[in-house]
Amino acid sequence: MLRAIGKSGSRRNGTAELRDRGRKPGTIIPVIYGFLNQKGGVGKTTGSVNVSMELARRGRKVLHIDADPQESSMDWARARADAEHPLLINVIHYARNTLHRDIAGHVDHYDDIVVDGPGRGDDALTRSAMLAVDMVVIPITPSGLDTWASSQVIDTVQLTREYKPDLVAAFLISRRINNAVITRDIKRGLADVDQVRLLETSIAQRVAYAESMSVGQAMYEYAPGSAGDDEIVSLTDELEHQWADSAHR
16 A cells, blocks of 8 residues: 655655655555554464465555564565575565664555564663654454553554554454454454454454465465455455555545
8 A cells, every 4th residue: 555745635744754855746655554463462473474475465565674673574474485485575684673663764665564572671772663664563363361461562653653543453354263252252352442343354263374474475376265364365455445444634
């Protein structure tokens, strides 16, 4: 999803103003998506990698930033290289709490940027990543404990909005168990969180996701036309539509 600088209805805030400085009106810059949650094991890497690859499948030049010291996205990229699959996206590791400033050096070269955020214990890095992005995607599993643990990232969203009032944030239910009562309960609870929307798309618990990541493939390559492939297409569509809607308010 691309946007233009200086056009009627465009959004400018915080880091966006920093990286837009000196650009001519009408210049196209990328939207920066961040998959962030200080709770580990919620599907940040799976979601972010697959969205990056889906954007690339649509003909976009994508930068994927692994901001996690554990290098999960880099592990996927290394597995892909070992299997001699074309990379299709540029994956870099940048787990520094200066990301919100340094990302400006990359935006001229890409159509979209996706950040795979850090896990537990990296509060400063999470704050920097959140300042760097335009839209925060908060993956959360259908567990009451995970919902409670994710309250920390919600607090970080609210704090970040003191500096970036137009930051878009959305929950993504990940590792969904079909027809589980707890999933329905979590959906109802998340829908009530102030100023953090709940995406209609959710990602099911599927063995194919883990298998595809281990061999360095996107879901559309590993299981084309599958339900998992459809989920990623739907998620990417929804993220683009959510950004477009918010950008013109």
